[in-house]
Amino acid sequence: MTTQTILPVESEALRALSESNNEPGWLTVQRLEALKLASELALPKLEKQKIERWNVSEYGTYKTSKALASLDDAPESIKKLVQDQNEGGLVIQRNSGNVYAKLSEELAAKGVIFTDLATAAREHENLVKPYLNTAVKADEHSIAALHAALWNGGVFLYVPENVEIEVPLQAVLLTDDASATFAPHVLVIADTNSSVTYVDNYVSSELSAPVFHSGVVEVIAKAGAKVRYATVHQMDTLVTDVSFRRAVLENDATIEWIVGEMNDGDTASNTMSVLKGNGSKSDSKVIAIGSGSQKNNYTTEARHFGKNTPSQMITRAVMREEASAIINGITKIEKGATKADGQQTEKVLMLSPKARGDANPILLIDEDDVTAGHAASVGQVNPEQVHYLMSRGINRTDAERLIIIGFLAPVVSDIPLEALRTQLQYLIERKLGQ
Incomplete structure (x- = not known):
């Protein structure tokens, strides 16, 4: 239509x-x-x-x-x-x-x-x-x-x-x-x-x-x-x-x-x-922060046609206030793409009761001799982690900030460009209102 x-x-x-x-x-x-x-x-x-x-x-x-x-x-x-x-x-x-x-x-x-x-x-x-x-x-x-x-x-x-x-x-x-x-x-x-x-x-x-x-x-x-x-x-x-x-x-x-x-x-x-x-390789890292009433839809895909083709996709998103995010990870392994290896992880952290997150890992596999896996999670800041940090003399705002930075750190720290890491760290602080 x-x-x-x-x-x-x-x-x-x-x-x-x-x-x-x-x-x-x-x-x-x-x-x-x-x-x-x-x-x-x-x-x-x-x-x-x-x-x-x-x-x-x-x-x-x-x-x-x-x-x-x-x-x-x-x-x-x-x-x-x-x-x-x-x-x-x-x-x-x-x-x-x-x-x-x-x-x-x-x-x-x-x-x-x-x-x-x-x-x-x-x-x-x-x-x-x-x-x-x-x-x-x-x-x-x-x-x-x-x-x-x-x-x-x-x-x-x-x-x-x-x-x-x-x-x-x-x-x-x-x-x-x-x-x-x-x-x-x-x-x-x-x-x-x-x-x-x-x-x-x-x-x-x-x-x-x-x-x-x-x-x-x-x-x-x-x-x-x-x-x-x-x-x-x-x-x-x-x-x-x-x-x-x-x-x-x-x-x-x-x-x-x-x-x-x-x-x-x-x-x-x-x-x-x-x-x-054959032998081609893909590595995708996505970090996202939503705020206000912002609506977001992030899709990361890997389509395997060649043999011996590894792909990795990592997405980490933080939603504040009334922001929402749909996170889609799609691994498609076509017939004939033997020895392909598709891995994906999507994680969403919500900082407000009104924030929304939805992680959708999708594996579409038309070949037997392959490896594929996915992990996905959606949740709020762990109150036990906040309580632990506050018991060590850290106020609630800083405690939540440390938890969020720790949530994004596995992706940010893996970025091999120092100037880009610094820029993203600055933008993360700005988006979090710190």
Whole structure:
């Protein structure tokens, strides 16, 4: 069954916009086809969540973004995130487009490409065209289709064969104009036996009206490639954030997802690894804190097609006040994926009688010679633990804080990037109102 989707733009206006931005003809056609699909498709189905009640229509309109002459001209919300952290490369998007892109000369000399996706589509068609919208396809649902039609700015990262990048590459994506479309698309291509760490931050500031963030991430990891993808979303209550992240792994490729869901507004995210090749490996770590009346739906998936493919998924969420969270872990082992090993853990801690948490571990197995397991728990702060700490002279607020930090610590401490650990620890303190 499909539903009629009200389109935020007409096809001729979209064509004119694409042509005015000097986009290649194939991209214009792709956008128009996706827009047509959007009118025919239904919204995505979220487990135990009615996304049609969310603000998923405030797309705004495309607005030209003014380039930054230097980082000194960047808003404070960006400066505090990039200080001393952009030695390798930095891309900044503000609202509808790229405003800054820099890559070290050393990495450029090795053939690394790190720029905004809009520029890459014009200058590196041979790399962008074969992969864009192939991991997250436009025909999956109306939000995916509208994203394929309307994406702007974005990030493109290409790491050539056998190139190992030691320093993280970073991007900051900012929305601070509620009338501007904010729909970045990230495309990462790690060629054979390459290695890279990519970190991005999604932030908002000074918004005067609701914004819908429609985001897509596609990671293509060729044989033997190793990709570490870290992302932190910290947008305010006026932003509804719906993000789809997907990695496609060839033989012996590795993806490590590190996801910090620190938004204040309604959030839905799907982080999936497709273990296509033999020996491919996925490790996903998600931490989330909800507050106010925020509604959250976090899904982590691993789909095993190749043989000897291990996957691990760990999600830990803390819900405060009247916030709610649906945590879904899905391990799908396809027929023929012998020796696959899928493990998942979802835990939710509720700090208020009005907070809600729901953990849903799902194993879908079509092969006999495999290993799979799951663990899930939902509960409130243990009063005995609070009493014990208070009996040692610690007040109730600090006692609960220590318990919460201890609950999240197994995930945070396992993050190999010191700067990201520090940032997440700060955001945890802020979200907990400490």
